[in-house]
Amino acid sequence: MGRGKFKGKPTGRRQFSTPEEMLAGTSSRPRTFKKEEAVEVEDEISDEESEEESEDESEKVKGPQGIIQTENPNLVKPKNLKARDVDLEKTTELSRREREEIEKQRAHERYMRLQEQGKTEQARKDLDRLALIRQERAEAAKKREEEKAAKEHKKSEARK
Secondary structure: OOOOOOOOOOOOOOOOOOHHHHHHOOOOOOOHHHHHHHHHHHHHHHHHHHHHHHHHOOOOOOHHHHOOOOOOOOOOOOOOOOHHHOOOOOOOOOOHHHHHHHHHHHHHHHHHHHHHHOOOHHHHHHHHHHHHHHHHHHHHHHHHHHHHHHHHHHHHHHHO
């Protein structure tokens, strides 16, 4: 029977198990996957045990590094500190950027405190501007009251 221009891969098509097959255990999936997973778990457990033993011994060296001793200045060796070895009194020094960031925050807080108290130039200007606006509003309110009184006076005269 002709398939047309394109043929399928020789490995065949994918077979998907239905949930019923999985529950019944009649899935066509190979059983080797479970065995491989079990072997990997056992390997991980044995690796953890061997790592604890190898910490005491010298590090294993791969390839020609065992024969030729070289020192790489760029290589950073991991520092494993145990909880009992940690010095709590030792304070870590901040980096330049961290120090500058902290100083910037403190300066901003100090400025905002002075701003609230009205001791900065900007606060003084704002307070002067606010006083001027209040004065203008009071004058406008007084003017409106006078106009209103004049209007009422005119109405009362017109009625007479």
